[in-house]
Structures are given as structure tokens and as C-alpha cells.
Amino acid sequence: MATHVDGGEWWRDAVFYQVYPRSFADADGDGVGDLPGVVERLPHLRDLGVDALWLSPFYPSPMADAGYDVADPRGVDPLFGTLADFDLLVDRAHALGLRVVVDVVPNHTSHEHAWFRAALAAAPGSPERARYLFRDGRGPGGDAPPNDWTSQFGGAAWTRTADADGRPGQWYLHLYAPEQPDLNWRNLEVRAEYLSILRHWLDRGVDGFRIDVAHGLVKAVGLPDAGEIPQGWEGRMNHRLPYWDQPEVHDIYRGWRQVLDAYPGDRIAVAEAWVPQPERLAAYTRPDELHQAFNFPYLMAGWDAERIRSVVDSSLAAADKTGAPPTWVLANHDVVRAPTRLGGLDRALAALLVELALPGSVYLYQGEELGLEEVLDLPDELRQDPVFLRSGGKVRGRDGCRVPLPWSDDGPALGFSPSGRSWLPQPAAWRALNAASQAADPASTLQFYRRALRLRREHPALGRGTGPAERAGRLTWMRTPPGTLAFVRDPGFVCTANPTDAPVEYGPIGALLLASGPVDASPDGGHVLPAHTTAWWSVGG
Known part of the structure; x- marks a missing residue:
């Protein structure tokens, strides 16, 4: 049985790294990533400087939705390995100082369950x-x-x-595919079963859970019609639906919290809850419920100073009410990769520095540290996302962010698989972006991520902050030119960001710690921040 690592509220400022197993690393050569492949590549995560990995589903499944259709929530699909492989992964991760969070999928099961x-x-x-x-x-x-x-x-x-x-x-x-029938969470047997499932994985040493569709478990009494649903993400999010975010869902998570608290080592749960207002999202992280919830309004804010500042303000205010840390995320297995979505790698790296400078926890998605873009030209016959299949190809789906990672420039699979096979083809441009080459290049995106994460860990103002309690990690906005943003965090840290298309001149700030692009000195002793660039500064002392 796997061991466990103790730690004091480690999750409050942790950096989590999402591992999508089928696309991370393939050890057995079948062209699909697996748990032994993850074990082999754990040193990459240690060297990157993250605190924990979050594993997307690896359970037995007919794979109608890439494993989110779970047939046995206590096992490992042979495609990915065995329970022994999982135990080894947890042990090796803990030995490297990495914690392990696993997906739990409670809204639905597989039709083969x-x-x-x-x-x-x-x-x-x-x-x-x-x-x-x-x-x-x-x-x-x-x-x-x-x-x-x-x-x-x-x-x-x-x-x-x-x-x-x-x-x-x-x-x-089935709120998702027909192969994913929704459970009835008003049924006490269902509730008891999932408490047992949590204990099963906690006993195997996991450090926590990411809860899939956390806002969807309970449906309104009587299952009333939803009526006309507005178009667009924000319209849908603000429209109250009878199958999302029902108040009774919080009773479930109070029970889950009791189970988590009964185990040593600060075991946690984070909600995937697509709710619009930070105040409603914060309800999932009240002191007797979950520890964190993904901040999707931040992900959807784009690279826009006004929207970022608005979401940060509302997120911090909501977090203050519950005492839970805010979370920040720019990518995952369900959205277009950040360089493509934001309009270029320069913008994605600038957005990363803003994200890493904010108070709370950060979630990274595999491959973003390599600067990978969305793969837009996958052949239709190779796509597997049910979104693509059920829309008749009208919606391209999520396969483009799930293409297997390039680990080296070896062979047709770029080090992903010893056989050279890959369940989705990698673009030719990824050969130059492979992890081995980037590790050897001080100017690479990978090395930039490593420097940023090291500074975040070392600087006393970042993460949850240190120093006097009344000042530790506090964020204060600075006055800046239109379309830009800058903030101070105590003690001695400033982040300046320029999401505009023109350079911006700042007066003297301090010593430059890190920047996502070149920063030039201005004649008056200040600095010129180029378009779509973020810089970190050390001030005072």
C-alpha cells in the first residue's frame, strides 16, 4: 500500500500540475500513455518545481469520454496499468516531494457500470x-x-x-454522453457508495481529489424544464438551470469533508464547479466543505487588464469570506491551449507571470511548460472527443489540447512511446519543442517556467506570503496607464503587466527579477515594458 506525506495546509499556495495520463508518457509501447509512463517522468515534475500532480481518470472504462465514463471507480484500466502501478506512482511521487490528487467522477457512471x-x-x-x-x-x-x-x-x-x-x-x-448515465444523489445508497470510494483511494495514500462536475450532482425536485438557455459562455453561466448548482449539493460535500479530515496529512478536495459569480463559487469552499474550487471566471477573462482585475478583486473578496485560498488556472484538458486561445506564446507567458504572482494556488496543464499550442489540424477520422462526434463535426471538440507530449526528438512519437506510436499525431513543429532540448536551452519556455516557479517558491511575498500576519501576501493595485495593470505584494514585490499592443513606460520600480520579454531602461531611470509582457520586480530592502 502506498505511503503518505504529511504537511501543514500545503494546498494553500501549492502549484498543481495536471497529468492527462493517455497523453503524458507511454511506457508499454501501445501508443497510449499509462501509469508506468507517469512514474518514469516524475523527475520532470520535480525539476519543474510543482508541488502536486493531479491525475485525470485512469479507472476501468469503455472510454466513451476518455475515461470520464467510469465502470469501476476502485480499479485501474488495463490500458493504464494496474493497482500496483498506481501504488508505485504514489510512493515515487511522495519520495520526490510531490503530492498526488486523483479525479473522482460522481455525477455519472459508465453505462457498463x-x-x-x-x-x-x-x-x-x-x-x-x-x-x-x-x-x-x-x-x-x-x-x-x-x-x-x-x-x-x-x-x-x-x-x-x-x-x-x-x-x-x-x-x-445523461447530462453528457448516453454512455454516462447520471446518478441520483438524493439516493442514500449513492451517497454512501462514494464515501466508500473516497476512503478506498485515501487508504492508498492519495493526497486529495479533483471533483468532476462538482456543481451538478443534485437536480431540482421534479426535474422541471430548463427553458430557453442563453447563447455564449457568460449567458449560460449566469442562467440558473435546474441541474446545476442546487443548494443540496453542499450537504454532500460536508459529508466528504468529514471523511477527508479523518485522515492525516491535510487531504484535500477541489471542485470543478462552473458557476459564474465568485460568491457562489466560494460557497463550495466554506470551512466545513471543500478546500478549493477552480476559478473558471479567471480562465475565461482572457488577456485583458480590466477583466483580469475585476475577477481578481471578486475572487479575493469571496475567498476572504470563507478563508479558503483562491485558485488560478489558464489551461486544462477541456479548453483550447493558452498560446492559441490568448493569441500567442508571448501573451501566454505574460499571463502566466500574472497568475503565479497572485495569492493562492495555481493549476498548470501538462505541456504548457513547453509552450505547446492547440493542434487545430487533426484529421477528423482520428478525433475521439464525443463533443466532435455528437455534433457531426460542427464542434471541433477537445482533442487538440490532448495530443501526446514531445519528450525528445527521437522517432515519430518524439519520445512519447518506445514503439513510435501515438494515439493522436503530434505536429511536426513539436519536434523543436521537446522537453529534452528545452531542458538544455537556458532561453527555452521550459526553463522560463522553472525560473518562475523557483522564484514563486523563494520570494517571501508570493504564494501565501510570509512576514507579519497583517501584511503577509497582501495585494494592492497600483495606478497604471489604461489597459495595463500592476500590483504590490508585501513584502517587497511588484508585478507589472502590459496586455496592450504598444510599449508602456514605467518610472523606477526596483530590481528586475523576471520578465516574459525584454525590458529596456528608459532615459529617466525607469523601464519600458513591451507589448504583451509581464515583469516581476523586487522593491525595498
Whole structure:
């Protein structure tokens, strides 16, 4: 059984690194990443300077949604290895000073889960069906879905079953793919099962959980129609839906917190909760609930000074009310990679320095330390994302940010697999971006990340800050030219950022610690910050 590492509230200013196992490193040569591959590459994470890795799902699954359709939440899919491989990964990570957070997927199971197989074989109203959300249809013969809810992957959120005699039967809810039936979290058996699942992995030494679709477990009583949903991300986020962010979800996480607190070593849980206002997001991190929640409004703020400042202010204010640290994220396995989304690597690196200078925790996504862009030209026949498949190709989906990493310039798979195979093809341009070459180049993106993370760890103002409690890590905005931003953190740190298309001149600030681009001296003793550049400064003392 894996060992565990103790630590005092380590998560409050930790840097987490998301490992998407199928695309990280392949040890057995089948072209798909696996747990032994992760073990081999753990020194890369240690040298990068992160505090923890978050593993996306590795559980037994038919892979209708890249493993987020879980058939057995206590096992390891043979595609990725064995439970022994997992235990070794945890032990090796802990020996390197890295903590391990794993995904838990509680909103739905796979349609191949034993519970759902039993539900399909059972009659309407049975205990087996009560674990899920089965309902009679509407209209003559029940031929219409029970309500107007739509799947996040496109199409209706309901699929009709067939009775034992072949006649059309009840419908079941799936907010994602039909292969991902939603659980009924008003069912006490479901709640008890997931407490048991948490204990299973905690007993194996994991340091915490990332909770998939944390805002979606409980649905409104009666499953009412959603009505017309606004278009666009912000419109959808601000529209209250009967299947997102229901108040009863917080009762679930109070129970989870009790389980986590019963284990030594500050085990944690972070919510993937897509809710619009930081105040609503903060409710998930009240002292008796979860430790953190992903800050998606920050991810969606883009490279815009006014929007960044607004989100930072509201995030810090909300965090103050609960005592939980804010989190900051620019990329993950569900969104377009930052250099492509923000308009270039220069902007992504500038945004990174802003992110790393803020109070709280940071989440990085594998490959961003190499400066990888979104792969936009994947052949349609190779795409596997259900978003792409269910939309008939109209929505390109998320495969472009999930292409396997380039570790070296060796062979067609660039060091990802000893066989040269890769489940998605890597672009030719990635050969020059491989990790081995970048590790040997002081001017590389990888070395820039290493310097930034080292400074973040070492500087007394960064992370949660040190020094007098009333000043430690405090953030104060400075007056800056329009379209730019700058802030002070005590003691002795300034971050200046220029998200505009023109250079900006600053007066004397202090000693330059790190910048995402060249910073020139101005005639008056100040500095010129180029367009789309961020700089860190040491001031005072």
C-alpha cells in the first residue's frame, strides 16, 4: 500500500500540475500513455518545481469520454496499468516531494457500470433504478423525453430504454454522453457508495481529489424544464438551470469533508464547479466543505487588464469570506491551449507571470511548460472527443489540447512511446519543442517556467506570503496607464503587466527579477515594458 506525506495546509499556495495520463508518457509501447509512463517522468515534475500532480481518470472504462465514463471507480484500466502501478506512482511521487490528487467522477457512471446494468435489467420503481434518474416519457405512449434538458455534448439529455419484451420503456438522464448515465444523489445508497470510494483511494495514500462536475450532482425536485438557455459562455453561466448548482449539493460535500479530515496529512478536495459569480463559487469552499474550487471566471477573462482585475478583486473578496485560498488556472484538458486561445506564446507567458504572482494556488496543464499550442489540424477520422462526434463535426471538440507530449526528438512519437506510436499525431513543429532540448536551452519556455516557479517558491511575498500576519501576501493595485495593470505584494514585490499592443513606460520600480520579454531602461531611470509582457520586480530592502 502506498505511503503518505504529511504537511501543514500545503494546498494553500501549492502549484498543481495536471497529468492527462493517455497523453503524458507511454511506457508499454501501445501508443497510449499509462501509469508506468507517469512514474518514469516524475523527475520532470520535480525539476519543474510543482508541488502536486493531479491525475485525470485512469479507472476501468469503455472510454466513451476518455475515461470520464467510469465502470469501476476502485480499479485501474488495463490500458493504464494496474493497482500496483498506481501504488508505485504514489510512493515515487511522495519520495520526490510531490503530492498526488486523483479525479473522482460522481455525477455519472459508465453505462457498463454494474449498477447501471442492474438498473436496465430491473423494473421501473426498483431500488436498482432508484440509483439513477429514470423517468417515464411525456406525451402519448411516453414517446417524448421527460423534460427539455440538453446534453453538454449536444442533443437531448435523455435516452429511452427498452423493456424486457422489447417495447419502449422509461428514459434515463445523461447530462453528457448516453454512455454516462447520471446518478441520483438524493439516493442514500449513492451517497454512501462514494464515501466508500473516497476512503478506498485515501487508504492508498492519495493526497486529495479533483471533483468532476462538482456543481451538478443534485437536480431540482421534479426535474422541471430548463427553458430557453442563453447563447455564449457568460449567458449560460449566469442562467440558473435546474441541474446545476442546487443548494443540496453542499450537504454532500460536508459529508466528504468529514471523511477527508479523518485522515492525516491535510487531504484535500477541489471542485470543478462552473458557476459564474465568485460568491457562489466560494460557497463550495466554506470551512466545513471543500478546500478549493477552480476559478473558471479567471480562465475565461482572457488577456485583458480590466477583466483580469475585476475577477481578481471578486475572487479575493469571496475567498476572504470563507478563508479558503483562491485558485488560478489558464489551461486544462477541456479548453483550447493558452498560446492559441490568448493569441500567442508571448501573451501566454505574460499571463502566466500574472497568475503565479497572485495569492493562492495555481493549476498548470501538462505541456504548457513547453509552450505547446492547440493542434487545430487533426484529421477528423482520428478525433475521439464525443463533443466532435455528437455534433457531426460542427464542434471541433477537445482533442487538440490532448495530443501526446514531445519528450525528445527521437522517432515519430518524439519520445512519447518506445514503439513510435501515438494515439493522436503530434505536429511536426513539436519536434523543436521537446522537453529534452528545452531542458538544455537556458532561453527555452521550459526553463522560463522553472525560473518562475523557483522564484514563486523563494520570494517571501508570493504564494501565501510570509512576514507579519497583517501584511503577509497582501495585494494592492497600483495606478497604471489604461489597459495595463500592476500590483504590490508585501513584502517587497511588484508585478507589472502590459496586455496592450504598444510599449508602456514605467518610472523606477526596483530590481528586475523576471520578465516574459525584454525590458529596456528608459532615459529617466525607469523601464519600458513591451507589448504583451509581464515583469516581476523586487522593491525595498
